[in-house]
Amino acid sequence: MTITLTNDQRAWLEAHVSRGDYxxxxxxxxxxxxxxIAESELIENDDLAWAKPLVDEALAEVAAGQTISLDEHARRIDALLGAETRAKTR
Known part of the structure; x- marks a missing residue:
């Protein structure tokens, strides 16, 4: 099998070989x-059971009315960003 690398890929590989990484x-x-391949297999075989408690918690919060509107969320983010900008200019 022949695989053709791009110039950028070859340069990256050559640099890492010359550094002794490979x-x-x-x-x-x-x-x-x-x-x-190992990363892909982890993703493909993940049943996402770890996420179920997080989803259940979020659904319970929604059912309890613990939500804010998109407009309120945007206002809060704008306020946070404004505070960050003001703090950096001091």
Whole structure:
């Protein structure tokens, strides 16, 4: 199999090989590909059970009326950003 790298990819790989991060471009490509495959498998196999309590909590807050309007949210964000800007100029 032949894979053609872009100039930017080759330059990045060469720089990291010359720094000693990898023994060769081939080693770097294999390692980076292995890492990306592992990440993809984690995402693909995640049943998101960890998120269920967070979703349930948010739904309970909505049911209890603990919400604000989009306009109120925008006002609060504007106020926070304004306060940050004022603090930086002091």
């Amino acid at each position: 023994g060769s471009i081939e080693e770097a490509v294999r390692q980076l590909l292995d890492e990306r």
